[in-house]
Amino acid sequence: MGLATRHPFRGPRGQAYSAVLFGWRLRGDIRQLRARSFHHPPVALACAGCVLVPISVLPGKLAARRLKNKRNCAIVLPIMGRALITGASAGLGSEFARQLAAGGKDLVLVARRAEPMEKLAAELHDAFEVDIEIITANLADPEAPQALYDETVARGLEIDTLINNAGSAGPDLLKVRDWQVQADHFNLMMTSYAALCHFFIPAMQARGYGRVLNVASVAGQITVPGDMNYGPSKTYLIALSKALSASVKDDGVHVLALCPGLTHTDFHQSKHLSAMKARSPGFLWYDADVVVREGLAALEKGKAVHTSGRLYRLAMPIARQPWMRGILKAFSVRT
Numbered sequence: 001m002g003l004a005t006r007h008p009f010r011g012p013r014g015q016a017y018s019a020v021l022f023g024w025r026l027r028g029d030i031r032q033l034r035a036r037s038f039h040h041p042p043v044a045l046a047c048a049g050c051v052l053v054p055i056s057v058l059p060g061k062l063a064a065r066r067l068k069n070k071r072n073c074a075i076v077l078p079i080m081g082r083a084l085i086t087g088a089s090a091g092l093g094s095e096f097a098r099q100l101a102a103g104g105k106d107l108v109l110v111a112r113r114a115e116p117m118e119k120l121a122a123e124l125h126d127a128f129e130v131d132i133e134i135i136t137a138n139l140a141d142p143e144a145p146q147a148l149y150d151e152t153v154a155r156g157l158e159i160d161t162l163i164n165n166a167g168s169a170g171p172d173l174l175k176v177r178d179w180q181v182q183a184d185h186f187n188l189m190m191t192s193y194a195a196l197c198h199f200f201i202p203a204m205q206a207r208g209y210g211r212v213l214n215v216a217s218v219a220g221q222i223t224v225p226g227d228m229n230y231g232p233s234k235t236y237l238i239a240l241s242k243a244l245s246a247s248v249k250d251d252g253v254h255v256l257a258l259c260p261g262l263t264h265t266d267f268h269q270s271k272h273l274s275a276m277k278a279r280s281p282g283f284l285w286y287d288a289d290v291v292v293r294e295g296l297a298a299l300e301k302g303k304a305v306h307t308s309g310r311l312y313r314l315a316m317p318i319a320r321q322p323w324m325r326g327i328l329k330a331f332s333v334r335t
Helices: 024-035 091-102 114-128 144-154 179-207 230-251 271-279 288-301 310-319 322-331
Strands: 008-010 016-021 050-054 064-068 074-078 082-086 107-111 132-136 159-164 210-215 253-259 305-307
Touching: 082 091, 082 179, 091 107, 091 114, 091 159, 091 288, 107 114, 114 132, 132 144, 144 179, 159 179, 179 210, 179 230, 179 253, 210 230, 210 288, 230 253, 230 305, 253 288, 288 305, 305 310
Parallel strands: 082 107, 082 159, 107 132, 159 210, 210 253, 253 305
Antiparallel strands: 008 016, 016 050, 064 074
16 A cells, blocks of 8 residues: 555646555545645545645655656655554543544554553544554653664554653652652653654654654743642753754654643543642633644644644733742642
């Protein structure tokens, strides 16, 4: 299914077209081609596994490779990569899996618990007929990112989309006196993100296409008294994503820091976070599907940072003011 066959056609304006035969799972890439047809009518057709692509709208670095020939046609070789999602057993991770699978994307689900991922994989395979691999990993372990990368190589899995989503609220930096607990949190929240970017992005650069989404938070854009771990770790992810985006965007690799606000997921099921949720206004909360949909759209547009939710985009300049810190502390905002 990774091979393409060339058949020349002529459009109504005499444009050269190429019929590319491949599996129906590239609907997401078809949408990319259609969106980039600025000067011609959309002609990418997904019928019987055949796509007609006008050569004039094929950029040099797309989710497919372009090879010109003497007849002004193109052989488009689709990249049949998978999306690897960490923290995929619940919350935003499972929602990323659902929306990517709905677009026909094959997946690699990664989390500590196998059972929830197996249930999710069965659900998505039945609904969308996508292929799903499951890898269990505890990304708080400093050796886990290398082992995860090695496992994808051993299985022959090509990763062209990386969703770094694993995380936890974390311990109080000063009250929890066991340093190993703190170090494990740093590994999970920062080191694992950087490590997975380190392992997977070079291959994306070599192919001329890749997508990396690091789940950060609005907590990384503000200062909240008492939040000495979670928010600062998200600040690092924003800075990392901005630097990566500036460094690899010209290679066809988009890197985004997605900054959700308060989101309805099972992240807030702990006693402390449930209490915080109960005392915060309902209008501050967004559904997970909205956050993920906005994030994937921003990633495709090539943005380096995206704050999810119109309310939060409007409120951030105010929330960053020093006089807001006392108000934020009262709500103990952790997203």
